[in-house]
Amino acid sequence: MNNNSKPASYPQVGVASTCRSYEEYCAMFNLEDFDWTKGPVLDVAGGASSFTSQLHARGVKAIAADPFYKGPTEDVIAAAHKEIEVSSAKLAANPGVYDWSYYGTPELHRQGRERSLALFSEDFRSADADTRYDSASLPHLPFNNDTFGLVVSSHFLFLYADAFGEQFHADSLAEMMRVLKPGGELRIYPLVSLRWEECPYIPRLLHELKGVAKVEYLSTGLPFMPVPSSLLRLVKQA
Numbered sequence: 001m002n003n004n005s006k007p008a009s010y011p012q013v014g015v016a017s018t019c020r021s022y023e024e025y026c027a028m029f030n031l032e033d034f035d036w037t038k039g040p041v042l043d044v045a046g047g048a049s050s051f052t053s054q055l056h057a058r059g060v061k062a063i064a065a066d067p068f069y070k071g072p073t074e075d076v077i078a079a080a081h082k083e084i085e086v087s088s089a090k091l092a093a094n095p096g097v098y099d100w101s102y103y104g105t106p107e108l109h110r111q112g113r114e115r116s117l118a119l120f121s122e123d124f125r126s127a128d129a130d131t132r133y134d135s136a137s138l139p140h141l142p143f144n145n146d147t148f149g150l151v152v153s154s155h156f157l158f159l160y161a162d163a164f165g166e167q168f169h170a171d172s173l174a175e176m177m178r179v180l181k182p183g184g185e186l187r188i189y190p191l192v193s194l195r196w197e198e199c200p201y202i203p204r205l206l207h208e209l210k211g212v213a214k215v216e217y218l219s220t221g222l223p224f225m226p227v228p229s230s231l232l233r234l235v236k237q238a
C-alpha cells in the first residue's frame, strides 16, 4: 500500500489467460439460481476457464470465445499452466492486499485453479472441442443476432481498460448485445481496472445503450480484489 492506502496495481504485461472455475463463475456472476433453459450461453474472453466444459457436462449448450484458443491444443494448455505459476507467485508476493474470504488461502486458490484447468484441458482436447471453443476476438463475434440467453465476460473488459480504451469497450458491448436474444442478459465482472479504479467511462457506455438494455448493478459472491466491484447486468430489451 502507498501513503493513501491505495493498493499497488496488479503487475501485468499483456492480457493473462486465467482459468477460473465453473464454481467461481457461478459465485462471481450470481448464477446459482439462473434459469439455464433461457438459451445457449456464451463466455467471452473465456480463457482456460472450466465454465463452458461444466455447462456442457450439465447438458447446457455453451460456447467460449477467446483468441487464446488459436494454435496447437497442447500449447494453449501449457500456456494456461504457466499462467497459474506466474499469477500464484504474484499473489504470494503480496497476499495482504487480497480478500481471501472465498478461497481461504493462496494454496487453496492455486489448487482450485489447477482443478479448473484439468477440466478445461480434458474438454479442450476432446474431438468436438471446436464446437465449444472459438478463437473469436472482441469486438467481433462470429455469431448470429439474437442467439444467446446469457453472455458473460470475466476479468477482461474494464479490467484491461488502460490497454483497450473506450471505443473498444463501446463496440464490444454493442456486439455482445447483438448476439443476445431479447430478454437475454449480459453479465460482466469486474468493473475496475488493474489499477483498482472503477473504469471512468462506464456511465457513458451505458447511456449509449439506453433503450437497448436495462441496466442493473448486482453484488458479486466472489470478493477477492483489493477494492470492491459491482457486477454489471444488462438485460436486452425486446
Ligand SMILES: C[S@@+](CC[C@H](N)C(=O)[O-])C[C@H]1O[C@@H](n2cnc3c(N)ncnc32)[C@H](O)[C@@H]1O
Pocket: 015, 016, 017, 018, 019, 020, 044, 045, 046, 047, 048, 049, 065, 066, 067, 068, 136, 137, 138, 139, 153, 154, 155, 156
Ligand atoms: C484474465 S483472462 C480471463 C479468463 C477467464 N474469463 C477467467 O475469468 O479466468 C482474460 C482473457 O481475455 C482474452 N482476450 C484478450 N483479448 C481479447 C479479445 N479482443 N476478445 C476476447 N478475449 C480477449 C485473453 O486471451 C484471456 O484469455
